[in-house]
Amino acid sequence: MNKEIKLSVNDLKISFRTDGGKVQAVRDISFNLYKGETLAIVGESGSGKSVTSKAIMGISAGNSIHEGGEILYDGQDLTRIPEEEMHKLRGDKIAMIFQDPLSSLNPIMRIGKQITEAMLLKNEANRKEGRETFNKTLEILSQTMKEALAENPNTGFSAEDVDKNIKTFDNLNIQSIKLENSYNEARTAAEELVAIVKDVLFLAEKKQKVDAVAQLKLVERKLEAINDKYFVGSYAETISGHIAAVKNARKAEKAKVTLLDSVKKVFSSGAAGKDVSEETVAALEQVQKTAEEMLAQPAYDFLGVDYYLEKNPGVDLSAMGPIEANKLTNDYLEKDFLGDFIKLTEIAVRYSFNKTQENKKKALEVLAEGAKFFQAGEFAANQAKETAKKLTDSVKAAIDPLAVIKDNVAYTFGDALGREVDNYFFYLKNNPKEEERFAKQTAKREKLLAKGKKVDWKVVPKSVIEPERQIETIVSIINRVSAKFQADIENAGSFDAGKRCEELIAFFKSKASQVVYKLTKPIAKEKAIKLMEEVGIPEARIRFRQYPFEFSGGMRQRIVIAIALSANPDILICDEPTTALDVTIQAQILELINKLKKEHNLSIIFITHDLGVVANMADRIAVMYAGKIVEYGTAEDIFYNPQHPYTWALLSSMPDLDTNEKLDAIPGTPPNMIYPPVGDAFAERNKYALEIDFEMQPPMFEVSPTHYAATWLLHPNAPKVEIPKIITERIKRMEERGGSNGE
């Protein structure tokens, strides 16, 4: 499968601290989420579906313990990154829809405010963060350049050149940002203008009461605010014409109102001017048309424009169209400045890459030594910690600071190693205690049993990890980094400094524009209304001002989806989004989610306990039971060729339209995860359980390259078992209906 992996969860382990003991909610689950696909996670309540999704969002409950494993998104391990980093992802990149729309909306806030709130706050934070990252990366770049020049003096550049160039680049960015800011302000004013005009026209069309004079004054002010020459460009005359027209319209409206007011005074009844006159409407329509035309123009590339203007003062580029101006200035910029800058950056990038390659080679030796040290065992605490620190330092030195995409394995190495080393000493100390407690409790229990008493408590299993096992874990972490470095060194030939350079400059530009992009309330409102229309809310402009209680259940869920989409996320996690809704609304919401998935190219994690819902939505399905994935495969695999007894049970416990026979209910309840079973967790409720199921956990058996199941029944030595009749018959019916074609 050569699809792009968006999110990958590896060996995730989460437990909860409770009064009764440690509940192991998620035990070693791994899955990948590909771009643009829907992965459904199916299971009973308490199987750990929601815990997994909450861990991905970084909103696990307070008493949860992350015991191991990783969640990789964009090269970052979400379980390890600090909360500040998580802020940037949560909502922005990974959004979530919850089960109950009523409880995820604030009842005393208008819908509009709830949709725009996050947009506005995020925008502010992004601008601040953009500036910081920009400065930091530029500093690193300048340092690396200097170092690089010090190493090879015959490149034709000197340290002063670096300072000059960096300064110019920084200056250029700041200047162009200023230029862009004023352009953007004008643009914003135009967007606001469109919003206001749209509002007035909408109300006028609906024959609602409008304070026309005040609104026209606002329009006038906005028109005057669009004064940036780059934005107005060739529209200057049209705009001044509009200003005059609006002024006239305002005067006319004012005259009308005063007349009506005097009439009102005489008869002391009737409302003041309700409708907007046709002239005004016409004028406003013209204004809207021009503003929209202007907004549709492509934007200037202000980096080039600014540089050109600085070098050639007195030239006016505004008359030129943005496309031509961009071309001219960019060529000039390339020739005059960027050429040098890019050359310098390339030198720096190459130098930094080579240096880190060297460091990697060095680190490999250190790592090999470290692995040997840990493998030997028998080490004192301070000694081990020292070694760990040494390893961490050498790995850190091998990370290329100029790489835009950070290497995750190396990035998280220090933390992971430190924790495992700590764990080693913890277990060394704790193991005897646990053994003692376990022996004591078992003895007590047995004594009571011998007396013939009824004992309704179990002995908490000992949480003992052999030191050898722990050392293995430590060594495996070290080996993983080594393998990664080895691969990097081997692939060094394919390194493309030019490409890396482009990436870096694009990164700078994106950060700079992030600083510049300012969202104001009217624009946010316009965006929100667009979103609401997109999720299928009729009359969004009126609905915008309503409260959640004025919406029906399905509409509320649509609002929640709109809020989730407002930040344009990559990944959408839907935690039972339709469980609280009835069949028709459920079908609508599912269709909506499917539509949005295609339009926004979203990757979706869809959590539910209803397999019927999943058949429509999912590309792939993972069936979870007691914190483990027991079977996963494509939707066709799971529905037409289920392998795990739990999947059988799930399928056969729900009736479809042709079911007449008695349902195969799953007897009993899920196991208590404070005492997770030794063998297969489902064995106790499974009528197909083999003896080995009670003793050993089954590994994942491959059914087909896309289909895996963890059941001993797939072992070559296992006895042949018939799939329950209710399922075989249903599959047969589905085949008859022209469904499955056996693939």
Add this chain to the structure above:
Amino acid sequence: MVNNNEVLLKVDHLCQYFRMGRKDLKAVDDVSFEIRKGEAFGLVGESGCGKTTTGRSIIKLYDITSGNVYFKGKRIGAGTRSYKDAIKRAKKDLKEKKITEEAYKTILEENRKLIREAKTNNALVDKEYAASLVAELEKEYAPKLAAAQEDPEKFKQLRREYKNKLRVAKKSKLITQIQMIFQDPIASLDPRMTVRDIIAEGLVIKGIKDKEYLNEKVYQILETVGLVREHADRYPHEFSGGQRQRIGIARAVVMEPEMIIADEPVSALDVSIQAQVINLLNDLRTKLGLTILFIAHDLSVVKYFSDRIGVMYFGKMVELAPSDELFKNPMHPYTKSLLSAIPLPDPVYEKQRTRVTYNPLAEHDYSVNKPSFREIAPGHFVHCNDEEEAKYRAMLK
């Protein structure tokens, strides 16, 4: 499954309105249906269409606005709105001189009488029912007591037994023959009562004081619903969702009802637990000969469980048919839309499934010809007008 035609429950033009400011909210508007003995009758529709309200009106959790509810041939609920409306209409007609004074008076008298009857009906029904029970008891015990005249010990014991039963019989109400199972097993059980208290509460209210008898009854019913004796002294929070719903069922079944109204009993449960509860309800139905009114929005479950299904839309019953017939020949456009929205565990089929939307304004033109509830095929009723009736009939051929 059902082969007797004894009508157990008859709902006749039931209306249930709620006050909403000046207007009335018509939660249930002119709904009529019959449930035969031993039958499972399903009621489906989207949320807010009045399914639950219908159930609650039947069991008299609300005072019904108009219409009648008959249980075992006796009227257990009656509303007065329709009679009042008739008087109002007559008054108006009199003003416009459409009817004579005399005719008006007869209408007035008639309807006033009906209103009076409806109002006194509730008390009378229970009284009659209690009286009939008392009479039965007398008939049973009179010879026994007479026979035991000579033995004072036995006579005393018999007499005590008779007195106890008499007390219960005098307090009996017909409505306790219908019991309800609620949707949310967490919210419907009192967290401060033990399972024993919860299950026995109905019996205690009925007037049974014998502790041993109560305990025995509770244990027996716990075992019937698949729980064990030890559970009797626990509190609801100590149970899982499925077990809680079993307690809810036990509480209903312990009253030895003839009929159970199950209001979305599985909607709040996991799929695997759903199957357990449905199987349990099915077992109880065959074992105890229960009649069940099954209210749910999950069509696959309703189809699986019910013999006949009524589809409701905004307070009206739009279609009623045997379940196989309904799924084979849906007639009302709303039913079609509802059926097209059912998700099935079949990915290939699912990806081709197109949902039909229902827009009542576009589908029906009721400006001239008013619709009513008509029988299109034997046992298959649809809410339609003349024109549509012809269309539906043509569809069947």
